[in-house]
Structure formats: C-alpha cells, structure tokens
Amino acid sequence: MHVSLTPELEKGIRAKVATGHYNNASEVIREALRASFQRDQENEWLRREAAIGFAQLEAGQAMRIDSKDQFMDAVRSGS
Secondary structure (H helix, E strand, C coil): CCCCCCCCHHHHHHHHHHHHCCHHHHHHHHHHHHHHHHHHHCCCCHHHHHHHHHHHHHHHCCCCCHHHHHHHHHHHCCC
C-alpha cells in the first residue's frame, strides 16, 4: 500500500517518532487510524442515542431537569 502525505503531515509524523514514543512512522499511522476508528464508533453510538432521545422527546417521554442534583437523581434511579 502506498500513501501520500502532505509535507506538514510528514513533518508531524517525524516529530512524533523523534519523541521516542514510536519506533517508526508506521506505528504513528497505526495509532492514528485506531483513534480514528474509535472516534467513528463513538460517533455512531452518539447518533443512535440521539435518535432514541429525539424519538422519546417526540413521543412526550421527557422530563424537565433544572439542576445537576435532579440530573444525578434521575441517572441513579434509572429514570
């Protein structure tokens, strides 16, 4: 596989390797891809949860919460 990078990205990768936390550019790229995939999964979860919440709101299944304490009580009770 061949990947083309901008000069700025190449410079950033070299800087990461120079810190000593990575042995080579491939390790930097692999970690960046893993983080990207994780972020994609988290964003998908957030989209699903937002859709559920919106549907509940539309169905009138909502409660008003005016304080952090009320929020924490609702979370603890599973409401």
